[in-house]
Amino acid sequence: MNRYLKLVHMEVDRFKYILAGLMSLTLVCQFGAVIWMTMSAVSYRKSGAWRNGGSMDYSYSSSPTGNLSFTDVMSTTQSIFMIPILLSIGVLAIYVFLIWYRDWFGRNTFIYRLLILPTARRHIYFAKLTAILIFIFALVSFQLAVLPVEKSIFNLIVPSDLRDPSYFSDIIYSNPALGMLIPWHFDSFLVYYGIGIIAVIAIFAAILIERSYGRLGILYAILYLGISVILLLFPMFGLGLDDVNGYLYPNEIYTIELVMCVVVMSVSVWLGCRLISKKITV
Template sequence: MNRYLKLLHMEIHRFRYILAGLMAITAAVQIGVIIRTLVREVAKRKEDILNHQSIDVGSALFPSGKLSFASTMFGIQFWFALPILLSIAVLGLYIFLIWYRDWFGRHTFVYRLLLLPTARRNIYLAKATAILAFILGMLAFQLLLLPVENVIFNLIVPAEMREASYFADVIAANQALPFLLPQNFDQFVFSYGLGFSAVLAVFTAILLERSYRRLGILYAILYLIACAAAVIILPVSNQTYFNPSAYLYPEEFFMIEMVIFALVVASSVWLGFRLLAKKITV
């Protein structure tokens, strides 16, 4: 356990600057676009007030036009989602780099990893845990950023122009947030279970390619196709209108998917451990 934690610390330490950079870009872009949008909207409404001196600001001028944090989130869809998509792309690329940079980096660092006096499965588990930690870390950072952005909203928008928003309304207003944080617990488990099983499947595909080289590319592609078919194609095919006798209730569909996820995770981990122990040599 101690060596596993040291390997995990090493993987997190190697990615720390990129992770901090992604967080900084996310905060800068989202806060910047919120400030720009709110300053423009508040200035526009103040100008309307000057042009309607005799109209009561609280009732006539803004009967349904008060600013709310939820409406602000709805109005900045693209710029709010852009750093999130960038983070997803970088993390997706790092799933490959976390292995390949050890092979193609300076002095083929992977050989030193494989010669460490510890079970090789700890290398696999440390890399998988690190990716999971990066994903959950970015998710937690985004959720912690929302209250900060709400405070900025309250500081910029005068009280007479503000309308209260519930947290659920804020999440639903922006298309990127329900994707990151589904409001339904089953959907949350399904989405992140799918993502985690995909990460482990890619890990095993990489090890197949490293174990068998050119032939391993074919093995890796076939393995990923098999996993995708198991997770997506087979359950969905049972929900088609052309096969009404195989119709599944949502609870049954969810349980089947969870079992398939567990099988994909178990097969990926078992095969990855075996390849590291038996096929990859120094």
């Protein structure tokens, strides 16, 4: 366990500057958007132009009196909020591959040094998987922590007589980018992040297949990912979930989907651990 934790620490340490950069970009984009939009709206509201049909359009205020709420600001900054969120998703998606391949193609083929460590090779696999999960939930937690700070900034800028209350659920629903990152319902959270984790595990297995069998491994890896996708999508689209005259009830289809998810995840973990332990050599 101690060696496993050291491997996790090593993987986190290698990504820490990129993680810090993504968090910094999130702060700059979101704080900037909230401050600029809020100050512009307050200035427009105080000028009284909204009463006289002024040329500036701040119709995002949902209050008939023209008062502002943090929910209104969040709903109008969707595109800016989406920039760091989509960038973070893209960087993590690329790093799922880089976390393995840079060990092979980096200086002095670092993977060989990892494979000869006096520890079970499966620890390398689980350390990399744990690191990816840490990065994902660190960014999600950071976004959750930033929202109250942004709301506090909004409250500092907007006078109390011009401010309407906002609730956390309304804030999430008002911005699709946040709704995608932080599903409000627990079952949606399990579905989104569960499928994402299964995808990471399947990609790990495909990478190790490719590394184990060389050029032919590329074909095997693509075939494995294709089969995994088919198994995951077939219950939802092949069994007629939206067909009222379907042979199976929706609950039965969801059960089959859950079984397929468990099968793909279990097989991928087993295959990945077996390949790195038995097939890959130094």
